Amino acid sequence: MNPIVRRQLAGPLCYRRSSTPLKRAAAFASVLILAGCASLSPDGGSADVQALVNGNPLMAGTTAQRAPDEASQKSVDALLAKPLDVEAAVRIALINGPRVQDAFATLQLSDADRVQAASLPNPVLSFSRLAQGSEREFERMLSFNVVGLVTLPWQARWAGQRHEAAKLQAAQSVLMLAADTRRAWVRAVAAQQSVVYLRDAKEAAEAGAELAHRMAQVGNWSALQRTREQLLLADASAQLARAEQAAVASREQLTRLMGLSGARASYTLPDRLPPLPQAAPELGDVQALALRDRLDVRSAQAQNTAVAGSLGLTRATSVINAMELGVVRNTTFDNDADRTKKTKRGFELDLPIPIFDWGQARNGRAEAQYLQSAARVRDVGVLAASEAREAWQGWNTAYAIARRYRDEVLPLRKKVNEEMVLRYNGMLASVWELLGETRASMLAVNAGIEAQRDFWLADTDLQLVLTGSSPGGMTAAQTASASDAPATGGH
Amino acid sequence: MNRRNFFAGAATAVAATSVSRVAMAALPEPVSQGSTATAAPLVPPNGRPYNPVVTLNGWTLPWRMNAGVKEFHLVAEPVVREMAPGFKVNMWGYNGQSPGPTIEVVEGDRLRIFVTNRLPEHTTVHWHGQRLPNGMDGVGGITQPHIPPGKTFVYEFTARRPGTFMYHPHADEMVQMAMGMMGFWVTHPKESHPLIDPVQRDFCFLLGSFDVEPGSATPKVNTMTDFNIWSFNSRVFPAIDTLNVRKGDRVRIRVGNLTMTNHPIHIHGHEFEVTGTDGGPVPRTARWPEVSVDVAVGQMRQMEFIADEEGDWSLHCHKAHHTMGPMGHDVPTMIGVDHKGVAEKIRKLVPDYMVMGDKGMADMGEMEMPIPDNTVPMMTGTGPFGSAEMGGMFTLLKVRRDQKPGDYRDPGWFKHPPGTVAREVPNANMPPATRKETPAPSMKNSSPDATVRKPSGSGAHNH
Numbered sequence: 001m002n003p004i005v006r007r008q009l010a011g012p013l014c015y016r017r018s019s020t021p022l023k024r025a026a027a028f029a030s031v032l033i034l035a036g037c038a039s040l041s042p043d044g045g046s047a048d049v050q051a052l053v054n055g056n057p058l059m060a061g062t063t064a065q066r067a068p069d070e071a072s073q074k075s076v077d078a079l080l081a082k083p084l085d086v087e088a089a090v091r092i093a094l095i096n097g098p099r100v101q102d103a104f105a106t107l108q109l110s111d112a113d114r115v116q117a118a119s120l121p122n123p124v125l126s127f128s129r130l131a132q133g134s135e136r137e138f139e140r141m142l143s144f145n146v147v148g149l150v151t152l153p154w155q156a157r158w159a160g161q162r163h164e165a166a167k168l169q170a171a172q173s174v175l176m177l178a179a180d181t182r183r184a185w186v187r188a189v190a191a192q193q194s195v196v197y198l199r200d201a202k203e204a205a206e207a208g209a210e211l212a213h214r215m216a217q218v219g220n221w222s223a224l225q226r227t228r229e230q231l232l233l234a235d236a237s238a239q240l241a242r243a244e245q246a247a248v249a250s251r252e253q254l255t256r257l258m259g260l261s262g263a264r265a266s267y268t269l270p271d272r273l274p275p276l277p278q279a280a281p282e283l284g285d286v287q288a289l290a291l292r293d294r295l296d297v298r299s300a301q302a303q304n305t306a307v308a309g310s311l312g313l314t315r316a317t318s319v320i321n322a323m324e325l326g327v328v329r330n331t332t333f334d335n336d337a338d339r340t341k342k343t344k345r346g347f348e349l350d351l352p353i354p355i356f357d358w359g360q361a362r363n364g365r366a367e368a369q370y371l372q373s374a375a376r377v378r379d380v381g382v383l384a385a386s387e388a389r390e391a392w393q394g395w396n397t398a399y400a401i402a403r404r405y406r407d408e409v410l411p412l413r414k415k416v417n418e419e420m421v422l423r424y425n426g427m428l429a430s431v432w433e434l435l436g437e438t439r440a441s442m443l444a445v446n447a448g449i450e451a452q453r454d455f456w457l458a459d460t461d462l463q464l465v466l467t468g469s470s471p472g473g474m475t476a477a478q479t480a481s482a483s484d485a486p487a488t489g490g491h
Numbered sequence: 492m493n494r495r496n497f498f499a500g501a502a503t504a505v506a507a508t509s510v511s512r513v514a515m516a517a518l519p520e521p522v523s524q525g526s527t528a529t530a531a532p533l534v535p536p537n538g539r540p541y542n543p544v545v546t547l548n549g550w551t552l553p554w555r556m557n558a559g560v561k562e563f564h565l566v567a568e569p570v571v572r573e574m575a576p577g578f579k580v581n582m583w584g585y586n587g588q589s590p591g592p593t594i595e596v597v598e599g600d601r602l603r604i605f606v607t608n609r610l611p612e613h614t615t616v617h618w619h620g621q622r623l624p625n626g627m628d629g630v631g632g633i634t635q636p637h638i639p640p641g642k643t644f645v646y647e648f649t650a651r652r653p654g655t656f657m658y659h660p661h662a663d664e665m666v667q668m669a670m671g672m673m674g675f676w677v678t679h680p681k682e683s684h685p686l687i688d689p690v691q692r693d694f695c696f697l698l699g700s701f702d703v704e705p706g707s708a709t710p711k712v713n714t715m716t717d718f719n720i721w722s723f724n725s726r727v728f729p730a731i732d733t734l735n736v737r738k739g740d741r742v743r744i745r746v747g748n749l750t751m752t753n754h755p756i757h758i759h760g761h762e763f764e765v766t767g768t769d770g771g772p773v774p775r776t777a778r779w780p781e782v783s784v785d786v787a788v789g790q791m792r793q794m795e796f797i798a799d800e801e802g803d804w805s806l807h808c809h810k811a812h813h814t815m816g817p818m819g820h821d822v823p824t825m826i827g828v829d830h831k832g833v834a835e836k837i838r839k840l841v842p843d844y845m846v847m848g849d850k851g852m853a854d855m856g857e858m859e860m861p862i863p864d865n866t867v868p869m870m871t872g873t874g875p876f877g878s879a880e881m882g883g884m885f886t887l888l889k890v891r892r893d894q895k896p897g898d899y900r901d902p903g904w905f906k907h908p909p910g911t912v913a914r915e916v917p918n919a920n921m922p923p924a925t926r927k928e929t930p931a932p933s934m935k936n937s938s939p940d941a942t943v944r945k946p947s948g949s950g951a952h953n954h
Binding site for chain 2: 200203204206207210211214215218219220221225417419421422423424425426427428429430431432434435438
């Protein structure tokens with residue numbers, strides 16, 4: 001800490017404040033005007049956020065709700081009455097989800113900070129009463145932080161910039177929520193679809209095991225053969241149980257994002273994922289698109305500007321970061337016989353003396369912060385471009401894989417099944433081979449669903465990456481392989 | 492049953508291939524056969540006369556006389572053999588078919604056989620059972636260089652002893668025989684022979700086995716035992732022509748075995764004698780009556796009998812699997828397995844599913860269900876009384892009093908004289924056999940039969 005030397009300027013040194021120079025008055029007035037303008041925005045800046053995210057493909061044509069009202073709750077109920085498609089899920093999350101309200105509250109906080117920063121510092125009234133023998137001294141001082149006043153425009157501008165950044169961040173949060181909801185919806189529907197097919201696969205194993213049991217009962221099969229079929233059933237059952245758990249978990253994830261509870265949580269999902277789009281979209285230069293449109297890029301840039309602004313402030317206040325100017329009126333009563341009363345008037349200036357701290361550290365810190373923020377801008381830029389390339393590639397790969405399943409694997413699987421039926425008809429293959437093939441088919445269909453799911457996840461990632469923010473730890477392949485393991489461990 | 496006219500083969504005739512005459516100037520024109528029908532016997536146009544044979548679903552190779560030498564031209568080549576209508580197999584054969592044409596010569600004939608190789612790999616021809624100079628025996632690498640693809644070799648020898656023979660490659664033999672390279676050879680006696688009786692009907696065929704995956708068309712050449720196509724002259728029942736004879740005819744049936752297992756050939760309704768092997772005519776004192784003769788691998792047997800019982804008599808290999816078409820040898824026995832509840836469940840998953848085999852496999856012969864392309868049902872063929880439930884090495888000997896001499900046409904189904912067909916006993920009132928209520932003893936865990944005993948002392952089997 002700077003040693004602060006308090007110099008009492010009194011008596012002869014004290015001069016009466018007579019006339020204020022015009023220049024000062026003008027500056028003061030402008031500050032007042034500025035401070036007067038910095039009022040809390042009625043919506044905490046949410047309208048600006050809406051403007052930032054409106055028209056984003058992730059938004060499903062809806063606007064995020066700052067606080068749920070009765071009308072919006074009615075619309076949520078209306079959406080929940082039907083099987084919930086992905087747009088409806090996003091809408092509900094944006095109306096009802098706690099995360100969106102959290103984002104807006106955060107934004108409102110930043111708005112409050114902004115207004116706070118642009119508010120004139122309050123004058124400080126100090127009063128002291130001192131006694132010495134019969135003397136009583138009353139000291140009254142009205143002081144005002146002059147530096148605060150002088151730096152107010154900077155503070156206000158900086159806080160404004162920070163609020164702008166906060167808006168971009170809130171917009172990102174909204175888009176993230178939309179994207180997360182989309183992903184959760186895709187996962188929940190796919191998982192539910194998987195359960196249906198794995199249930200069929202289990203049923204095939206069940207039929208095999210039951211027949212095997214009857215085979216053994218009438219003496220056609222040994223314990224070894226029967227047990228093998230029972231093993232398949234046990235395996236299929238375990239797989240189904242895992243898939244059912246995955247379906248519950250992914251559905252609950254969606255429920256949480258939509259902020260639903262109670263009876264509302266028993267919504268129905270459609271039976272299947274939407275079909276694949278006809279063709280890959282023509283996107284042009286995805287990197288340029290991401291660098292231009294991504295909110296986190298814009299946010300980093302805005303933050304950088306704000307830091308740059310604060311650099312000026314720091315420079316200005318590096319040497320003298322506190323100056324208090326106070327008007328002092330001292331009255332001394334002497335309670336002796338003549339009861340004299342003396343009044344001293346003057347002013348008091350608190351000024352740190354730059355002996356030890358010449359502000360180098362503060363300046364260095366500000367510069368470092370600026371460099372840090374510039375580095376972050378670059379980092380976000382590199383990230384955005386790289387993620388755009390990756391997401392675009394991921395989209396294409398996921399699309400190709402999903403199409404391969406749709407156009408090749410599943411039709412071929414079906415053909416294998418048909419051929420196996422023919423072989424069964426010709427007594428060339430047993431019913432167990434037939435059931436085994438059926439089971440394999442169900443697993444292939446399941447893998448096809450997963451490929452379709454991964455495509456829609458990659459699609460959401462791509463949209464978020466291009467127009468929203470970093471999806472964070474994406475790569476469709478990783479998600480796929482990670483979630484593949486439990487659901488389709490058998491194939 | 493899709494029976495072909497015996498004379499269809501004669502009508503489609505023998506067509507010259509498009510090989511250049513200049514290139515073949517010194518060779519007899521190669522003759523190719525496109526039909527799988529049984530060709531009419533080839534009455535010898537020149538040379539010593541003989542009583543020709545009929546090759547079941549096959550034909551006899553024509554020859555030309557060149558300065559007193561009988562010249563034949565065999566072309567080894569890839570062919571597509573129709574083993575049954577709609578079931579075509581990529582094989583290797585001779586002159587358009589597998590098996591190749593029957594070569595008929597007369598004892599003492601001087602022979603020159605040109606062999607052109609149109610296969611993708613070298614080959615040779617071994618004249619199975621012939622007395623000939625060692626260098627004409629056709630064992631590639633041992634007695635002669637292999638015939639490379641595109642080349643023509645010539646074999647020259649004299650047909651020294653009468654009898655039943657065959658020819659096949661002795662080069663990459665395993666593959667080439669698995670692909671159907673084989674042919675029949677008959678050497679007729681030049682004059683009346685004390686051990687060879689004249690016959691009115693003389694049939695010949697080769698036994699062949701192939702492993703053709705249902706739905707595919709090329710035999711698996713590496714199969715050793717688990718064949719699924721069992722054939723007479725590369726045809727399977729009901730596509731094998733019947734042996735049609737006149738009542739009272741002396742009939743000779745010559746069978747050669749080029750499979751990798753033995754085949755007990757069984758004829759219904761008559762007893763026969765084996766009058767010859769590939770070693771020659773059997774002395775009369777060594778003949779005994781039989782109704783089945785086991786033809787071992789690589790052997791030939793010549794059975795003779797008087798066809799004196801009218802009717803449609805089965806003629807088949809007595810190995811039950813050999814009178815079946817392709818089947819899944821790993822398909823477990825389903826007999827007695829109750830499908831109640833399970834069948835519905837399976838049908839939900841596989842709508843075309845039908846329960847089969849729970850009462851036996853006769854279902855297969857009766858149900859007309861789609862099976863893989865380019866294969867034949869495991870058992871098929873219907874007679875006047877229903878499903879024959881047969882396939883593979885099975886045909887009929889049809890004996891009719893009104894079959895004209897020399898007429899090999901199929902006379903149709905036998906018209907049984909009244910009262911000569913097995914019939915139901917009316918009001919017998921015997922309850923049908925039902926499934927045993929108690930499981931077999933081996934299935935009861937408490938039963939001592941099911942407990943494993945260590946092979947020690949007198950309790951164990953004495954091996």
